[in-house]
Amino acid sequence: MFNGLRVLLVEDEALLILLMEEWLEDLDCEVVATASRLDDAILKARNVAVDVAVLDVNLAGQLSYPVAEILLERHIPFVFATGYGKAGLSGSLQHAPVLSKPYQQEHLADALREAIA
Numbered sequence: 001m002f003n004g005l006r007v008l009l010v011e012d013e014a015l016l017i018l019l020m021e022e023w024l025e026d027l028d029c030e031v032v033a034t035a036s037r038l039d040d041a042i043l044k045a046r047n048v049a050v051d052v053a054v055l056d057v058n059l060a061g062q063l064s065y066p067v068a069e070i071l072l073e074r075h076i077p078f079v080f081a082t083g084y085g086k087a088g089l090s091g092s093l094q095h096a097p098v099l100s101k102p103y104q105q106e107h108l109a110d111a112l113r114e115a116i117a
Contacts (some may be wrong), residue, residue: 008053
């Protein structure tokens with residue numbers, strides 16, 4: 001469906017990472033990097049060649065906003081995954097597509113389509 005779209009996946013729950021990787025592969029995406037901690041996510045956002053990212057907003061109590069800002073600077077679209085919806089996002093980042101938890105594979109596909117449109 002997404003023809004090898006290269007994805008950075010930032011999520012702090014190991015089981016959710018495995019599930020998301022499977023869903024993304026089913027959607028014909030390639031997960032090129034994952035990160036579960038903010039410092040690792042920042043490093044990968046700066047250095048890994050990706051087409052899009054899926055960012056959990058809350059990484060073990062730290063917000064992933066610095067990762068989103070780096071992606072914006074690099075002109076890389078992203079999706080926020082959160083249980084708080086758009087209302088929980090920082091004002092400058094409220095334009096980003098939101099994948100509301102809990103979600104299903106179809107919701108992920110919809111959010112990716114919105115991000116790369």
